[in-house]
Amino acid sequence: MRSLLLIFSKARYFAPAWVFTSLNIWFGTWAIYIPSVKERLEIGKADLGIALFCLSLGVFTIFPLAPKIINKLGVGKATWFGVLLCSVTALFPLMAPNYHVLMASLFFFGMANGITDISMNTLVTEIEKEDKKNFMSAAHGFFSLGGILVGLGSFLIPFIGSPLLHMGITVAVVLLINVIFYRNYIHIVAAPVEKEPFSFGLFKPLLLLGIIGFIAMASEGAIVDWSGLYLQEITKAPEAFIGSGFLAFSFAMTLGRFLGDGISERLGSVKIVTVGAIVAILGYGLVLSEHTLLAIFGFALNGLGFSVMVPELFRIGGNVRGVDSSQGVSFIAGTGYTGFLVGPVILGFLAESSSLSLSFYALLGAAFFVLAVTFFLRSRR
Template sequence: MKSLQLIFSNRRYFAPAWVFASLNIWFGTWAIYIPTVKEKLEINKADLGIALFCLSLGVFTIFPIASKIINKLGVGRATWYSVLLTSIMALFPLLVPNYYTLMVSLFVFGACTGLTDISMNTLVTEIEKEDKENFMSAVHGFFSLGGVIAGLGSFLIPMIGNPALHMGIMVVLVLIVNLLLYRNYIHIVAAPIDKEPFSLKLFKPLLLLGIIGFVAMGSEGAIVDWSGLYLKEITLAPEAFIGAGFLAFSVAMTLGRFLGDGISAKIGSIKIVALGSVIALLGYLLVLSGNTLLAITGFALNGLGFSVIVPELFRIGGNVKGVDSAQGISFIAGTGYAGFLLGPVILGFIAESASLTHSFYALLGCILLVLATTLLLKKNK
């Protein structure tokens, strides 16, 4: 809990934590209105899928150049400018008059959120280096908290009755807090490093981190999308319990991220990734038991295990010798996000061709891969 005390007692730490929360408040508020946008523009599910792909395409487009932007502007300024851009672009998908402008607005919104994502993770990495303090896991907890705030904001829908106005209110409120805090980090620049020319020796640890990120975030996405259906069809859970798996996963993930920094400081980043893998492995074993209560407990353990893996990957990626922090984090973000997008799709194909149980056996195999890759990382420490 030391990292939470740092965040709430010092604006230097609270400022970047609020950026993490802000990103998910904007994104979560947009997600609430996806069905409304579909109905308003009179598009089918296939068209909506293409539009959402444009958002993902925007994210991927920015990843290769994000490190150059961050190094050019300085990580503090890059974070602040990306916050401003994302604030503005969050409004457009809910204001567009037709399908084609929706695709364009989602592409630009995706690019802005991608730059914000990489900038804020690089910012926290640099502050950790300067201050010799661990709080990366806790700020990722704030990202999860932002999703909770966006979800609570859905209760305003009947009162406001206007998607763009709702988003506008959220943007203004969130931006006001950012305006009060941005001076605490805007001056920060990445510490100069002795960059080394590209070599397999440098690429190997990044590749291993990328594999873990792809699998871990792919598994997260799969659980978010498939846990309810698994409880309904495989464990035959009562209707009231169908959402309990996702809830248990989300609560445990938020809690784990708030606790993760203290554990990481004691045992180290690589060991906590291994520990998270073991916890997630136990979770999958409980999920595969076929019992509803055990499966819900398993999803909670999944959330607890995965909660510490991704923040630690960003921390490790930002400290690879011979690679500047923005480049390392961009690589982790790119591979992880690819996994988050593709994981649920791959699991869907497995579920369709075999069964949903086989999908979760595949996830069990994936976490074993993470554990094995972690052992290779230890050798490359």
């Protein structure tokens, strides 16, 4: 909780943390209006899937370019640039008059999300280096907090009555808060790194971190998408409990990220990822018991375990010897985001060809693999 108090006590730390919150508010507000956009433009599920792929394509297009942009502008200016881009492009999908404009709008919105994501994580990494303070995990907790705020804001939908007006109000409020605080980070630039000639030995730590990021975010995406169906079909949960797995997962993840920095200071980044993998494994054990209440508690342990992984991966990736912090963060973000998109799809194929239980056994096996990789990282360090 010390990092949470740090964020609320000094604008230097609150400013980047609010960018994390902002990103999830923009994206989440768009997400709750996906059904209404589908209905307004009279498009089918397959066409909608292609349009959403354009958003992902925009993210992946900017990832290779992000380090160059950040190093050219400075990480503080790049973060502010991302905030302004998101504020504008968040409005585009809800203004789209037809399907093709929707695809283009989502592509540019994805690019804005991508540059903001890389910039804000690099920014926190640089501030941590300068101040010798850990708050990366809490910053990711603020990202989760953005989702909660979107959920609360959804209750205003009947009163606002217009998706574009809702997004416009959201953008205005979020941007106003950013305008108040952006001067606290806009001057920050990444510390120069003594570059080394490329070698597999230099790349190997990033590769291992990328594998963990892929699995962690693939698991997160799978639980978000499949936990409700698992409770419904496998544990035969009552209808009122079907959403409880996702709720428990989200609450535990937010709590874990707010507590993670203090634990990381005591244990170290690699060791906390090890502990997170163990907690996630215990969670899958309870989920696979196929008992409703135990499974819900298991999803909570999954959220707690995975909550500390991704922030620590960004922290480690931004401090790899001989690699720019922006390049390290970009690599972790790229592999993790790939996992978040691909993971639920792979789980869907497994569920379709065999059973949903097999899908969660696969996630359990992946968590054991993460545990093994962390032991290798500890030995190398």
